Amino acid sequence: MIPLVDVKAQYAPLIPQLQERLAQVLESGRFIFGPEVEAFERESAAFLGVAHAIGVANGTDALVLALEAMGIGRGDEVICPAFTFYASAESIARVGATPVFADIDPVSLNLDPEDVAARMTARTKAIMPVHLFGRPAPLDALASLGLPLIEDSAQAFGAAGVASKGVCSTFSFFPTKNLFALGDGGLVACSDDEVAERVRMLRFHGSRDKKTFELVGTNSRLDAIQAAALRVFLPHLNGWNRGRREGAARYAELGLGDVVELPLDEPGHVYHMYVVRSPDRARIAAALAEAGIASASYYVVPLHLQPAMRYLGYSAGSLPETERAAADNLALPLWGGIGAEVQEQVAAAVLAAAGVTAAS
Ligand SMILES: Cc1ncc(COP(=O)(O)O)c(C=O)c1O
Structure with missing residues (x-):
């Protein structure tokens, strides 16, 4: 049987290295936050060319937390494609905003900037391009429409220009993705210091110091075990x-x-x-x-x-x-x-x- 994606063929040569790194995590006894997660956040931020990369539990949470941190909620509209995984629009509805679907370009299968422009209203607060199937969406044309972008980059780690224009750009490390974890994982890349700080707080109950709770957030963390595996995979x-x-x-x-x-x-x-x-x-x-x-x-x-x-x-x-x-x-x-x-x-x-x- 020939599968659609053979994930194991990609990581099989790295199993000895994975075993060594995962054993180090076991030895350390640090499974939540800690040095592996911090190191992966630094390394992925450098790879993507952004100031901040924040590990979260999965790509869906990455979208929800990014939208919340960008201040998007009830009464707002966000334009996104309808030819994408459900989480793109679901995240918009989840924060109380309204997904507005624009059509795609028939050749690239990504958002058509002209149709996006036609669907903008006074309530449109952001545009969510999805870099579908790994192809970079037309970020320059979309950014020229004058609204903040949130890039759903779940399918496009390593694609050209990804994370270069969005206030936030979000990733999934679901095991079939180009960069994958050994289970669920996600990331918010961000170059705005204040938005990034809010994502950091929101992923841990709206707190900076684990004692004072300033926002209503959630619990959405990238595990140290997953960060360790991602650090083995990123150079490949x-x-x-x-x-x-x-x-x-x-x-x-x-x-x-x-x-x-x-x-x-x-x-x-x-x-x-x-x-x-x-x-x-x-x-x-x-x-x-x-x-x-x-x-x-x-x-x-x-x-x-x-x-x-x-x-x-x-x-x-x-x-x-x-x-x-x-x-x-x-x-x-x-x-x-x-x-x-x-x-x-x-x-x-x-x-x-x-x-x-x-x-x-
Ligand atoms: C375009 C897109 N957005 C969001 C997600 C959600 O990611 P996750 O499954 O990690 O929550 C996925 C993948 O599953 C996706 O393909």
Whole structure:
């Protein structure tokens, strides 16, 4: 069976190093905050080029805490895509604000700045671009609209420009992400000292000193064990991302572009997922499954049509490009270090499903 992502293939060579570092954490007896978390926060801030990086429990909390720290709440609107994981819009609703869905660009699958501009009102307090599938969203165009940005960067650690324009940029370390933990984990990157201080307080019950409680916060911490693993993985991230880019180039060389629409390449794209488009995706997915190859279609019911978002009043046809992408996207196997042989099998199965013989 060829999986969609082989996470273990990426970390297997690092198991001895992981064992050593995790043993050090066991020896230290420090599992909450402490030196491992502080070191990972410093190292990830340096990697991302931001002043502050704050470890939290997962990527959903990272979004909620960032929105709260940016002062977004009841009566405010935040514009986001509907072609993304549910947590993007859920976090906006969670802080009491209203998600306003804008359509996506059909080629990049990221927010379309023109449609965002058309949906801005006096109540719009921020724009939430999602760097979908590892492709950088058009931050310059979105920033030029004059509102604060909060970047949902869950799928794009290491992508070009990520965390460069948002007041906050949030990450998830769910194990299939480009940079991953051995369980849940998240991060808020921030270059505004005051917002960063509020995120730090909010992740620990609104307190600076664990004695005085100045805000109503929550408990959302990155564990020391996860920080230790992330410190082992971070130096390998650029190599894994290069491997993903090489894999994407190989699919193009293998002729997939003859039968499906390929993701547009650009230098900063880190291919969290390799997503092609085809009106025949059901047939291709069935042929892949028959050949023992995993594939997946993402956000098949986009967020504006999800039951929990019905109160917002969207209906089928409200976001045409979003709905088209929901209907024809198909992710093919890709990870850092996927081999040529595996990709040849995938390509042969896709081409066969389309009635074409594989290029040799
Ligand atoms: C775009 C996006 N936003 C937010 C999240 C939420 O992250 P987590 O699962 O760590 O809460 C994810 C991933 O799961 C995601 O893909």
